[in-house]
Amino acid sequence: MMELLAQVEYGPLAVKPYSTEWLIGLIVTFLLAAGAAIGLSKVPANFRRPIVSIGTFLCGLIYVLYWLWPRPVNLKPDQVPNGMVEQVGKGLSDTLPLLADVANILTSFLLGLGVYSLARIHFGKIIKRQSDRGFSWVLIVSATMISVFGFVDYILRSQDKAGKLVDRENWGFFNVGQDIMFDGLLLQMDSVMFSLIAFFILSAAYRAFRIRSVESTVMMASALVLMLSLLSPIMFQWNTMIAQMAKGMNIPNADPSIPYPGGFFHNLQISDWANWVKGNLQTPALRAVDFGILLGALAMGLRLWLGLEKGGVSV
Amino acid sequence: MPWTPQQLNVIDAVKITGGVACTIGLYSILYKETKLFRFFEHVFLGLAAGYMVVAMYKESLYPQWIQRMTGQMDDAGNVTQPAMFLYVVLLPIGLLGYTVFSRKHNWMSRIPIGIILGLWAGQQLLNYWDTASPGIYSSMQPIIPTTWSSFVEPDKFGLTPDQIKALNQQIYPSQAINNLIFVIAILSSLSYFIYSFDTKNRAMSTFNRIGRWTLMIGFGAIFGSTVMARFALVIDRMYYIWVEWIQALQKAFGQ
Amino acid sequence: MIKEKLLNIDRRILYGLLILVTVIPLRCDQKLNNITDDYSNAFYEAVSNIPEGKTVFIESDWTTSTRGENSGHLEALLRILMAKKTKFAIFSVGDAQAPGVFRGVLLRLMEERKTLGLPAYQPFEDYVDLGYFANAEGTLQAIGGDVRKVFEKKSIRDAEGKQRSAFDSPVLSNVKSVGDVPMYIVVTASNTIDRAIERLSAKTTLACMCTGVIGPSALPYFQSGQLKGVAIGLKGVFDIEYLMANGLNLETKESVKWSKQPDKTAQPITVGKTLDRGNRYFLSFMCAILLLIATVVTGNVMMFVARAQSKPQGDEA
Structure with missing residues (x-):
């Protein structure tokens, strides 16, 4: 398992981009994973907890093994490990970046939950025609604007092979719009929100910072x-x-x-x-x-x- | 067509003016909660949520997931990174998180969370050892002087590096007292957090009280430091309004 | 009447006073004297004496929300590194907004160098911008395990804006593990310094530039030697700028004298700007602190006065 995870970048699971085998691999893997997820939904209630617990345990176990297992000393990147102990040690160490990726990707998916919840609340307010729905509109419009401008800006920069957009003079409408919304508005408001605390500290210090006990x-x-x-x-x-x-x-x-x-x-x-x-x-x-x-x-x-x-x- | 320097100055002025408007709008809460504040509060929340989506895609999902799943080729069509289709497994696992909204299947949302928590939990053994052990070691400070030649550590100015090294190896009585205070402070603070057994006897409760005072001194110092942090942010905001904004307007629209 | 008012000052008056005392001194651009902290001295000494030709890692985990402190930190740090021609790799693990913010600082410093007639610091040749890595814990653990595996897939842009692999750059070509880096500097507004200490302190030399809020929790790590140096908050910015301008433990009259470690020396920065944000903000900061002390003293004095006045009434009752 360790070796498989560690060498996934160089083994048979890594293929030529956009090749037929890549497409087949992608579809089959996705169908299998989606099938497994659908299968999980049918699992009886008494198996659910063990499934989650075992998954959690196995993920943690890799780090614990990494800590406990002897690691090859001064092994150069292109050097082949000597014997099973070294192989497992190197495999565990090589697996860490992959695990970091897995955690990052899943975290990114789960952060979408927050955005979804926010959208649900504010669209709900608009649909129910609540009195403060105007503010919900403000929120949704600003979120949509920065997303659109941000994505277009990102795409333009990704396609800019000659690096023209490094200079501001060559920016287009979307690059400027993104800069105004991100640097001009969002970051400044972020700073204001934090600085507000200074005022409250001053007021609270005056009222509450009193000599009342030892x-x-x-x-x-x-x-x-x-x-x-x-x-x-x-x-x-x-x-x-x-x-x-x-x-x-x-x-x-x-x-x-x-x-x-x-x-x-x-x-x-x-x-x-x-x-x-x-x-x-x-x-x-x-x-x-x-x-x-x-x-x-x-x-x-x-x-x-x-x-x-x-x-x-x-x- | 590229922007002229003057046009760029105007863009900067517009950008900073927007920032100043937002700053003043949000500061209006200091007077009282108004519709103006709520407007800017919602602009802020919207921009933050919208930007997070973009940032998560361009900084995390695209380079760490999509790019690895699809591989990379340079302009000449040479493969610079092979495609690892197995990464697609993370899509259904990640989407399981959204079952939290389903009454019937919400238990499945715990699978991706369990994976993240499992990875976090596994790191704690390493972290504890790497973080705490140097702290424990450096807390064991010598409390018996090694020299009585002087009560306080002598001045080191004008000495050679070897002489300074020799001085640093000695524990002078004043240092020993400081070290003793350090050790008592850390032990008493730790004892304050002991809830596992009865600490009502007199010696223990006195020691606990010392711990409480030590913690209070620590919190007082934290207060001072926190005040520095918050005031620095207010000063920066004032600088933004009174210096950067005015400069930007002057640059854009002349003196 | 005045007593009543002093006992119960309207919060809005306090807010107004705070704005006044911070705005007025901003116009005063005077060089101030300073007593630098030990941990700031240690930081400057460590950064100034990084061996030539080595690459420094900078983990920049702050956004504009703490620009008042962290911007000064990063500007001072980059000015030192650029003056000493030290190569650096900069990235973030704390906040997805952070790369946008440190890129702004880099852009500003490049403009400054251009204005001062200094040679440009080239992306890819002199520094690499690796962007953002989500999940601080996992990323830092992986950096400690095999830094090449973490960074190798990041494609970066060279001076002409072309996409290249990070390890093609001369900045990272000699880095095989995080231990090859002489210093890993965390510029942060959050507890990512704790995460870095947990996962990297046994593998490389760490130093930190943090906000005043995070500073107290970083000091125990400085005492235990897990952090080589710390610059805390606005005072940290002011300290580092002051040390950049004057040097540490030198024979010159202006040099800062560090009585605890007189054998550690560091030269001043003679190229480009030294005093900037720290020096500029510090007078306002002092006025704000004095206002705070005055309000606390007033609050306590008036509390005692009120208590003294209410006692006889209580006795009569």
Whole structure:
């Protein structure tokens, strides 16, 4: 199985494009797969869960085997693996890009579900003549426009063998339209949506960032130190002042022009406080959170892989 | 016929003006939710959904699926990539996802999802080890000083690389204290997440409280960093409106 | 009356103030002083000292939604690489919109080079644009396994716009595995840096340029050595630009002095632009931070004042 998957690009399953054998292979494979899918729809209810679980398990198993199986060391791309162990190891390693493709392609198909749902909701609103159906029209028209302009732009660029469209001067109506809709509107609105949060943070900080308990005080102090440290031109002046003071007290290496205070005077720099907080308190706190997340992902991964996740694959 | 530079400037001005209109329309939510905001909100959703379809096709489905299934030939008709018809299997599997809308067959939508989840789940063993092990290793910091020649680490300016290397190998008392704080911080933060057994005894609850404070300090620092991120986006928007737009208009329509 | 108003400032006044304090300083184009962060110094030192003739991988996973930070990151990074004539392969695994955005940055930098009279950085010869790969997890796992298998099917355009195989390019011809790449740099606005660390940190040297939101979660990886350097948010942009202009641990007066690692040095960039977006935005950023601090302080002071006033009333009751 591994060898078959790994060598699919170079074996009998890879043929000349648009040849008769390709067409026959394509049709037969599609009919077989579609037949299998139709056959699956007739499967009794008690077999459904095992089918999904086995599929999930086999897909995960390839990665687990890749992790556990010994791999040939320093094997060059054109070198033939030596013995069964090396062959399987190389086969597993060669299979990873194929698996990435499979996941990408299936993800792309499934993303279509989101678009379909969105279209269903908004066409539903228009058909039912709801009061806010005007906005649904706006959504559908803008989605259609960018799709049409985007696809035409893509086709024009694919057919542009001479590379004329690399220069903007040679763009046509659809290239310009796509650029206006994508770069001029979509990307800018994307940015606006994210930037709105800044306004809400400011308002929320004013209303909710209050000294009410030890925890909130600790949190606010840490946030203030970090925010002050971000004001680096001001911190530069502050550090210069500290370094001047240190130089006045003949501290070795103190140099206000860098500014570098040297010795104990380092501890008076707010940027150093922030670094200390980040290095000794923020990093361990976040690492602890990360360990928790990783353990959770590992546990969830095992549950999904072994079919123990009731919600995930119960059918 | 190619566009003239002046025509391109006008196109740029139109494009940026559109962006500015969208920016102001979406910012109108800051005053209150208006029809203007809802209009631009729906334009945004429509453009995002429409573009996703195009992007998924041209960046993923075409190069990774269709092109491999049909193969590739250069202009001279030589095969540069053989056709792998087996890729067509993914079409019925992918379409099974759409059975989610069928009451009778919706269980089949779990097959493509199961494949994706299986592939994800299999990677977690590798990921855990590759990610966590350097973190665990670097958390085991030395807490006993190796030298008492100075309480704090001496200045390194003016030293040779060998002298710096020798200094870096020593643990000074101030570093040992910092390392101890680091170790306590990480252990106490971890202990805060222990829910498997009773942690009501005094020592454990004190340790937990330290963990909670450490986490609060961490979250405070995250707040500061998040604020930086969001403010940077507002500044960029203001730059877009007040500098880029005005410049584009000036270029297109003269001073 | 004033107390009442300060205790309950209308949110729209705060919003208006934020717009004012960010707009006004934008017109001021002054070179600012800076205290650079350790992780920014480490990043600049690592990128500046990439061996000649090697190819760098750039995973650009951001869109215009975070242009304020990531655009500055990518511009600074590309300027360093172009000044040092380092070849690079750029691609995205995080967002289908991302290639459109990094292509915009590349286009802008090419225009800039043309205006400054610098030689053009040619696609295919000096860099390759590999576009988008969906499914970050699977793609990165595969890149770690066999990078040639992942990239070889991507046909790219050369300087004349002709379609060629990615590995025909001199940029990728010497890359047999991801370990051959001296540095894999992730410019991101999302957790794709975690995905890269999980799958690639044992195989190559990673560095990261990320938004302020992602930055704190990247720092533990810097501490553990899984990331060679990190540039975080707008401060990261400002740091890198400042280091590009002044250099690191050099004998010159302007050079940044990194007291923790005085033996690590990096030359300034002498070709093309250095200070740009980071320096330009930073004054506005400082004003916005000061406004935030002022509002938090006001909120707390007024809360204590109100509490002090309500206490005697409570006692009487």
